Structure formats: C-alpha cells, structure tokens
Amino acid sequence: MTAISDDSAPVSVAVTARRRARGLLSRVLRVPAPTTTYQVQHRVRIPMRDGVELLADHYAPDTETPAGTLLVRGPYGRAFPFSSLYARVYAARGYHVVLQSVRGTFGSGGEFVPPVHEAADGADTAAWLREQDWYTGSFGTVGLSYLGQTQWALLENPPEDMLAAVVVVGVHDFAASSWGTGAFAANDFLGWSNMISHQEEPNKLRIVLNHLRSRKQVAHAIGRPPLAASGRALLADGAPWWEQWLEHPDVDDPFWDRYKFYGGLDRAAVPVLLMGGWQDLFLEQTIEQYHRLHNRGVDVQLTLGPWTHTHMTGRAAGAVLRESLDWFGRHLGGGPAADRAPVRYFVTGAGTWHDAPQWPPMTTTEHVLHLAPEHRLTDKAPEGPCASFTFDPQSPTPTIGGRLLAPNAGRRRDDSLAQRPDVLAFTGEPLATDLHVYGAPVVELDHESDNPHVDLFVRVSEVDRKGRSRNISDGYRRLVRTDYDGDAVRIELDEIAHRFAAGNRIRVLVAGGSFPRFAPNLGTGDHPAHGSRTAPATHTVHLRGGSRLVLPQGPRP
Numbered sequence: 185m186t187a188i189s190d191d192s193a194p195v196s197v198a199v200t201a202r203r204r205a206r207g208l209l210s211r212v213l214r215v216p217a218p219t220t221t222y223q224v225q226h227r228v229r230i231p232m233r234d235g236v237e238l239l240a241d242h243y244a245p246d247t248e249t250p251a252g253t254l255l256v257r258g259p260y261g262r263a264f265p266f267s268s269l270y271a272r273v274y275a276a277r278g279y280h281v282v283l284q285s286v287r288g289t290f291g292s293g294g295e296f297v298p299p300v301h302e303a304a305d306g307a308d309t310a311a312w313l314r315e316q317d318w319y320t321g322s323f324g325t326v327g328l329s330y331l332g333q334t335q336w337a338l339l340e341n342p343p344e345d346m347l348a349a350v351v352v353v354g355v356h357d358f359a360a361s362s363w364g365t366g367a368f369a370a371n372d373f374l375g376w377s378n379m380i381s382h383q384e385e386p387n388k389l390r391i392v393l394n395h396l397r398s399r400k401q402v403a404h405a406i407g408r409p410p411l412a413a414s415g416r417a418l419l420a421d422g423a424p425w426w427e428q429w430l431e432h433p434d435v436d437d438p439f440w441d442r443y444k445f446y447g448g449l450d451r452a453a454v455p456v457l458l459m460g461g462w463q464d465l466f467l468e469q470t471i472e473q474y475h476r477l478h479n480r481g482v483d484v485q486l487t488l489g490p491w492t493h494t495h496m497t498g499r500a501a502g503a504v505l506r507e508s509l510d511w512f513g514r515h516l517g518g519g520p521a522a523d524r525a526p527v528r529y530f531v532t533g534a535g536t537w538h539d540a541p542q543w544p545p546m547t548t549t550e551h552v553l554h555l556a557p558e559h560r561l562t563d564k565a566p567e568g569p570c571a572s573f574t575f576d577p578q579s580p581t582p583t584i585g586g587r588l589l590a591p592n593a594g595r596r597r598d599d600s601l602a603q604r605p606d607v608l609a610f611t612g613e614p615l616a617t618d619l620h621v622y623g624a625p626v627v628e629l630d631h632e633s634d635n636p637h638v639d640l641f642v643r644v645s646e647v648d649r650k651g652r653s654r655n656i657s658d659g660y661r662r663l664v665r666t667d668y669d670g671d672a673v674r675i676e677l678d679e680i681a682h683r684f685a686a687g688n689r690i691r692v693l694v695a696g697g698s699f700p701r702f703a704p705n706l707g708t709g710d711h712p713a714h715g716s717r718t719a720p721a722t723h724t725v726h727l728r729g730g731s732r733l734v735l736p737q738g739p740r741p
Contacts, residue, residue, distance in 0.1 A: 213502035215509060218276035221246045226262075227291065230284065232308045238292040240284035240309075241267070243275035244318060251278035252516030253313060253323040257306060257338075258331040259289040259296060260383065265497050270326055273505055279512070280318060284309060286334065290384060297425065298330070298380075299358065300442050302337035310343045321345065324512050328352035328496045328504075329466075339448025348515035350508040352459045353496050355466045356449060356473060359440035363433050364468075366662030367639055368712055370406045370703040372465055372589040373429065374415050378402060381422020399590060403700040407580070411703055412713040430713035449476040455483035457511040459504055461491030462532060462680060463594040465587045471679055474543060478526075485511070486543055488529045488681070492593040531620070531741060532595070532656075533646070533683035538741040544622045545681075548736035551619065553612055553690065555629075555731040561612035561692055565729035572725070573606050575696025575705075577718040581606050581641065583701040585655045587678060598645055599653045601693055608694040608725060611647060619684040623736035625657050627692065628672040630730030635721035636665045639705040642675050643693040644733065646684055653691055656682055660702060664709070672730045683740075692733050696723055 225242040232238060241262045245251075256270045262283050271281045287305055288296030313319050322345045325335045332354015339349065355361050362373050375398060382394045405414040412427050419426055432439040448454070449472075456477060460470030470486075477484040487507060491500045510524070525539030538545065553561045557568035575581065581604065585596030602609035627642040639662050647653045659677035684690055697704045703712055707719035725731050 213505055215273075215502070215506050216277060219247075219278050220276060222272075222275035228282075230309055230312045232287075232294075232305055234294075236287060236293040238284055238287060238294075238305065238309070239290065240282050241271065243271045243279075243281040243283070245275050245278045245280065247278055249278075250280055250318075250320055252512060253280045253282070253320045254512070255282050255284070255309065255313065255323050255325050256327050256331060257284045257286055257302070257309065257325075257334040258327055259286045259298070259380065260330070261285065261290045266331075269497060269501060269504075270331070274326075274509075277509065280320065282309070282313065296380075299333050299337060299445075302334045303340045303445070306334055306338035307341065307343065310338070310346065314345070320516075322347045322516060324348035324350070324516050326350040326352075326508055327354070329354060329493065333358075333445070336445035336448050339452045339454060340445055341447065342452045342454050346454055348455050348457075348512055350457045350459070350504075350511055351473070352504055353461065353464045353466050353470065353493055355469050356445045357469060358443035359435040359437075361466060361469060362429060363435050365660040365702065366433070367660065367702040367705065368411070368430065368433065369465075369701065370411065371402060371583070371700045374405060374418070374426075375399070375402045375589055377415075377419055377423035377426055381419050399592075406700040406703055409706060409716045409718070410714045427713065433712060449473060450480075453482055455511075455515050457485045457487070457507060459487045459489075459496075459500070459507065461489055461493065461495060461500065462530070462678075463490075463492045463585075463587050464496075465493050465589055465593075467587060467678060471543065474527075478542065484526070485524070486527045486529075488527075488543075490530045490532055492587075493589055494591065494593065529681050531681045531683055533685060536741075540741075544736070544738075545741065546622060546738045548622055548738045551621075551735040551737035553692075553733045553735070554729060555610045555692060555725065555727055555733070557727050559608075559610055561610040561690060561733065565732075566727055567729070568727040570724050570726045571608050572722055573608055573694075573696070574720050574722045575606055575638070575707075576720045577697070577704040577706055580697045580699035580704040581695040583698045586658050586698070586701065588701050595654050595656070597652060598643070598655050598693070599651070601643075601695070602653060602691065604695075606695060609691060610694075611691045612689050614649075614689055615684055615686050618686050618740065619690075619735070620738050620740055621680055621682050621684065621735045622738045624679045625677040625736070626734040627659060627675050627677065627694075628730065628732050628734070629675070629694065630726035630728065631673045631723065632726075633665055633721050633723050635707050635719060637705055637707050637709045637719075638663050638665060638721045638723065639697050639702065640673060640675060640723075641693075641695045641698045641702075642677065644677060645691040645693060647689040647691050648685075649687050656680060658698075660698065662705060690733070694723075694725060696721060
C-alpha cells in the first residue's frame with residue numbers, strides 16, 4: 185500500500201507545499217477542496233470468468249464515510265495522466281476508485297482485442313467489487329474516449345448497483361466512427377493503433393520519439409496504397425486488428441456487431457452525464473447518445489464545449505471534474521449536486537456558455553445561401569454555368585483542422601485550401617448582422633463526375649474582416665456514381681452552436697478528399713485495403729439553384 189497523507193507529524197515543508205498546491209489547483213479548477221487523504225494499493229488482481237486476471241490500482245479514502253465507489257477501465261495504463269484525472273482527484277474527495285487496465289494491457293492477462301471483451305470483463309469486475317469489504321454498495325463509472333467505450337459495454341447489461349456514468353467523448357459504435365462516411369478514417373485509427381502498439385515500450389525515450397514522429401509516419405503510410413500493407417509496415421507486430429478493420433468497409437457487416445454497444449442507449453436506465461467537444465472526433469456519437477437517452481426519458485445531461493479530443497485531458501479537465509463531482513454527488517450520495525439545466529453548450533464565435541432544456545436549444549429556421557458563379561455565395565438562386573475541379577489521389581487535398589485525433593485538430597486557418605486548384609470556394613458578402621446557428625448545416629450539391637468512384641468533402645468556414653478564414657463545420661461522403669440522374673447530393677455537416685459575426689463572411693469549400701484524415705478514394709473501385717491503382721476524377725458542380733448551403737438559424741441565446 186502507498187500512503188498519501190498530509191497528517192504526518194511534524195508537518196514537513198514538502199507536505200505543506202503539497203497542501204497549498206492542491207488548494208491552489210482546486211481554486212483554479214473551481215472544484216471543492218480535497219476532503220481526505222487516501223491510500224493506494226497497486227497491482228490488485230481481479231479474476232475474470234475465463235481465468236484471466238486483470239490488474240488494477242485501488243485508491244481508498246481515509247474516511248469512515250466514503251462518498252461512493254468509482255470504476256475506471258481503460259487500455260492506456262494506470263499512471264499519469266489517468267491516475268490524476270480519474271483516480272486521485274476523486275479519492276481525495278472521498279471516493280473509492282478502482283483504476284483497471286483492460287485485458288492485454290499494462291500487466292493485465294489475456295489479449296487486447298478492442299473492444300470485444302469489455303462487456304464481459306466489466307461485468308466480472310463489478311461482481312468482484314461486491315465481494316470487497318470496503319465496497320459502498322453501489323458504484324459509478326467515469327472516463328474518456330476508450331474509457332467511455334468500456335462504460336457503454338458495461339451498460340449493455342448494467343448491474344443493478346451501477347447508479348451513474350460519466351461518459352466523456354466516448355464511442356458506442358466503432359464501425360460508425362471508422363467507416364461511417366464510407367471512407368476509412370485513416371488518420372484517427374491508424375494513428376491510434378500505432379500509439380497502442382508502442383505505448384508499453386520499456387524505453388520511455390522511444391515512446392516519446394514515436395509520439396513525435398507518429399503524425400508524419402501515419403500520413404506517409406496512408407499516402408502509400410495499398411493501405412493494409414503500408415499500415416502493417418508502420419505497425420510491425422502491433423495492432424493485429426488492423427487488416428480486419430480495413431477488410432470490412434460496410435458498417436452493417438456482422439463483423440462489426442461485437443464492436444457496437446447500443447444496449448445502454450436503447451434499454452438501460454442508468455443516469456448518464458455526457459461531455460463532448462464541438463471539434464471532437466466522436467461528436468456525432470455523443471449527440472446521438474444524448475438523443476437516444478433523452479427520447480426514452482432517461483436522466484441524462486449533456487455538455488458540449490469548445491474542445492477537441494485531446495483537450496479533454498487539458499483545457500476541459502476542470503469542467504469534467506466539476507460536472508462529474510456534481511453528477512456523482514447527486515446519484516451516489518457523495519454530496520449536494522449543483523442545480524443545472526439538462527444541456528449546457530458553448531457558442532463558438534461568441535465565447536459564451538448557455539443552458540437549455542434540450543438540444544437543439546430552440547426552434548430554428550432555414551437560412552439558405554446558394555453557390556453561385558464567380559466563387560460567390562448568394563441568397564438568391566443563380567442561373568449560371570458550372571464549376572469544376574479535378575481530384576488526384578496521388579496528390580490529395582490536404583486536411584487542415586477539423587474533428588480528428590491529432591495535435592492540429594480543431595479550428596484552424598484554412599485560407600490556403602481556398603487557393604488550391606482542386607478545391608472550389610464560394611464566399612458570401614459581409615454579414616449585416618450576427619447570424620446564430622444551432623445544429624447541423626447541410627450542403628446540397630447539383631453534382632456529377634467523370635469517374636463514378638469519388639469522395640466529397642465540404643466545409644463551412646468563416647472569413648473575418650482581415651480575410652482570415654477558419655473552419656467551422658465539415659462533412660464527408662464517399663459516393664459511387666454509376667450514372668448521373670440530376671439529384672442533388674445531400675451532405676449533413678458537423679453540428680455546431682456558432683455565431684457568425686456581423687462584418688464577417690461565410691465560405692463554402694468543396695473538394696474531393698481530405699488527406700490524411702480519410703484514406704483517399706483511389707478512383708478505381710478497388711478494395712480500399714488492397715487496391716493500389718489510382719485514377720483521377722473531375723467533379724462538376726452545377727450552379728443553377730440546386731447547389732446550396734442550408735444553415736439552421738436561431739435567435740441570439
């Protein structure tokens with residue numbers, strides 16, 4: 185056992201410094217101050233039904249009246265930052281915390297096959313909790329990303345003593361997040377597989393170097409088809425699932441059934457706090473989780489902030505801690521809960537937080553802008569010619585910002601995209617007044633191509649008074665256009681809560697790819713895992729009223 189205590193006598197300078205540091209941190213994060221010391225028992229062995237043992241660290245508060253029990257399950261180890269974000273802060277406020285390494289990671293037995301074993305292993309861990317003499321009789325769960333996926337797995341058949349969950353940027357449908365657009369989200373899932381393959385290197389310097397090199401290495405592999413082989417060259421012996429993911433591009437393929445966890449969304453009644461970011465790669469799943477639970481009358485709260493996926497362990501950490509402590513205080517009896525609205529959302533472009541009874545927060549009307557000749561975006565339907573560009577998979581249109589798992593995610597300057605010959609840019613006049621948008625913008629394109637195998641990337645950006653453009657919302661679809669029937673292609677973009685400021689202009693970008701976020705369309709119809717032949721595609725967008733942007737406009741909150 186490792187004792188963490190501030191009560192040793194005499195009080196040392198180091199202990200005093202730690203007390204002051206924790207007090208300062210609590211004030212900065214605006215959370216209640218620690219209420220207790222705690223002890224840590226490392227490498228606790230927890231048996232699974234098949235004889236495999238998983239390792240966990242147990243954080244035990246030094247109090248006769250603990251606030252409750254929390255279970256945290258993940259594949260990234262039990263050291264910093266997860267020990268700090270999801271164990272120590274809660275233990276110091278009275279919670280027993282079990283921080284467990286999932287099967288096949290960081291000393292836990294068995295093989296890591298994401299996320300196939302999480303439902304059974306989570307249930308077995310919950311059963312083990314009930315056998316401990318310190319157990320408080322009920323428990324909650326908390327965690328981000330894959331640590332959220334382990335919660336959805338447990339919620340497939342939730343234990344009766346599971347009383348609350350806090351899912352932070354968590355995924356419930358792995359297939360939809362990887363192949364949901366029809367194109368493979370290569371940057372995110374090859375990058376993640378590469379990270380997992382190297383995270384347990386005994387040489388810490390090699391881990392750091394791999395992290396620094398990963399972004400370029402991943403992009404290099406994605407740009408060298410066939411993707412299965414180039415990815416394997418990067419991963420070496422790691423991530424044995426890589427080829428299997430690529431072999432199954434159909435999200436309805438039975439292969440993906442074991443990667444989907446809809447039971448908690450469709451049947452369970454466990455109260456859930458959901459936290460997501462407008463530029464998080466799992467944004468659409470967080471919002472879907474909210475709607476499924478809200479529509480069934482489950483106790484659910486939703487917070488959507490100005491964050492990317494990686495912000496959740498940094499910029500968003502204070503908000504996560506504050507809101508999760510409130511949530512567990514309400515549902516596990518650890519203390520009084522703050523009174524807040526069911527939905528809390530941040531309006532980008534305005535920099536303000538707002539509360540609402542539901543999402544979207546209000547009824548909206550359609551604000552329509554038409555793609556017009558001379559690169560214009562107008563409120564009147566034009567009668568004009570067409571605009572064309574050619575996408576070359578050997579020199580694909582680059583990714584700039586957006587919802588991806590990378591340090592360069594989020595809102596970024598994208599002026600350079602508008603200047604590329606393989607991108608169409610349509611820019612509106614300066615706005616006379618602020619324009620508030622809540623929900624998913626839609627782009628409809630009167631589109632055809634000389635190659636049936638094409639992708640469409642569309643983006644809404646905001647151009648400020650100085651001509652600087654930044655991305656606001658993206659959409660992506662892979663198409664197979666065997667013939668052109670005149671129907672518009674409808675692409676729903678990322679949901680937003682955004683104020684387009686008066687004096688700024690709205691811009692729509694249209695391209696044939698976004699590399700390396702998505703594996704480029706080869707243009708040949710060959711299997712994306714094994715194809716290497718490429719063919720360019722010329723896209724034509726007709727500017728005769730059928731190509732337009734539809735924004736869900738609402739009042740100022």
